[in-house]
Amino acid sequence: MKNIVLTSLALVSLLALSGCKESKPEREIVGKTKKEVISFAPKITGRILTIKVEEGQTVKVGDTLAILDVPEVSAKIAQAKGATSAANAQVLMAKNGATADQLRQLKAKQKGLQEQFQYAQKSYNRAKNMYRDSLLSPQNYDEYFAKYQGAKAQLDAVNAELHDVVIGTRFEKIEMAQGQQNQARGALQEANVAYSEKYIIATNDMEIETIALNKGELATAGYPLFTGYIPQTSYFRFTIPESKIAKYQKGMTVKMFVNYNKKEFTGKIVAIKQLAKYADITTAFPDYEPEEAIYEIKVVPENQQAAKDILVNSNVTLK
Known part of the structure; x- marks a missing residue:
């Protein structure tokens, strides 16, 4: 009789645990805002004579970013x-x-x-x-x-x-x-x-994020001196486990919610790719089983003009 009571209690406990597991709310899919990155580097080595731009500035094609001092070229x-x-x-x-x-x-x-x-x-x-x-x-x-x-x-x-x-x-x-x-x-x-290369010219529109060197420092050939984002290239990146990827297809239109400014955007899924194992944990809130494959989806907003001011790497929730 005692064994029957213990067995009944064990079954009740198991059912209770199962019910708790099934009632666990599904976590929202949170991704990041990204922009296409571009860098400008000198083709020749020279000392920085003048820097014509500042961090945060938007430059146009043909703008002079910096001037190098290269006396060897004159010789x-x-x-x-x-x-x-x-x-x-x-x-x-x-x-x-x-x-x-x-x-x-x-x-x-x-x-x-x-x-x-x-x-x-x-x-x-x-x-x-x-x-x-x-x-x-x-x-x-x-x-x-x-x-x-x-x-x-x-x-x-x-x-x-x-x-x-x-x-x-x-x-x-x-x-x-x-x-x-x-x-x-x-x-x-x-x-x-080579003399004309003393002028570092922007070959693309860019929002300057970082300037690696200061006036008077030596800039070597190929070293990224200016790094920034290409305007109106915002996109959203989400990490989706294998158990949920069936809900999303390339070309599908989805809605997203930017957490920090409370704005909603509509976008289209343009790419779905599997991530390598070393790159699995790419979201702030991973929620998947270790044996599952992990996929990344890229969503481009339908209105790039409205999305151009979204901060890079800010959290975005996929609806």
Whole structure:
């Protein structure tokens, strides 16, 4: 009899606990307000000369955010300009060929060597006749012959040089000079582009949230100097457990309630994705079983203009 009473009491207790569990109210789904983030970083390293904006300011495309001091770029521009001027002169020299004075000098040189050759030729002919009549020694004959050959070689050389000048510079030399010219122009263009990068220009509208450095500090290339939000890109992010995700479909229209300003918004679900295990706890009030998969839904408000002033990371309740 005692055992029957204990068993009855246990069953009553179990039923009472089950009733309490079933009567537990369902927790509301709370998410966060987000905006698309953008950063601006310099392409070159330089010291910050001026910061033109402040935190909290809204900037437009083309606005100057900061100016860097990059003295090395100015030196590179000077070097590139000098190399370009020299290359341009080389191209002109190659195309124009020899000057009139150079041509006159070569002709005068040709005339002088021609006279020497004629004299050496006459002397060699006389020496040859004398050698045939045994009036000249072999040694002296060889000397006259060597002078004749030397004069002939010098005349041939100046004739070839004059011919090269008359017909103009070789095509290969002109191509080489033009290649050096293009290379110098490319270096100058690169230096000018680097100089323009001293100005950090906004490439997108942005609400500036943080400015990482101050005037006088060194900004390295690629370091995010300005970070902020793209205007009118507000969206709401909610974490939904597997047991409740069936209620929501991509493209569905839902209602949300912003907790801090008591405003209600209507939005459309644009994305549903599963979160990795290490990112499961992404809501302030997790309410799911450990074995459940966790999904994140992204809701974009229908009226972006009305949602633009909502504070980022504020709590939003999904209706």
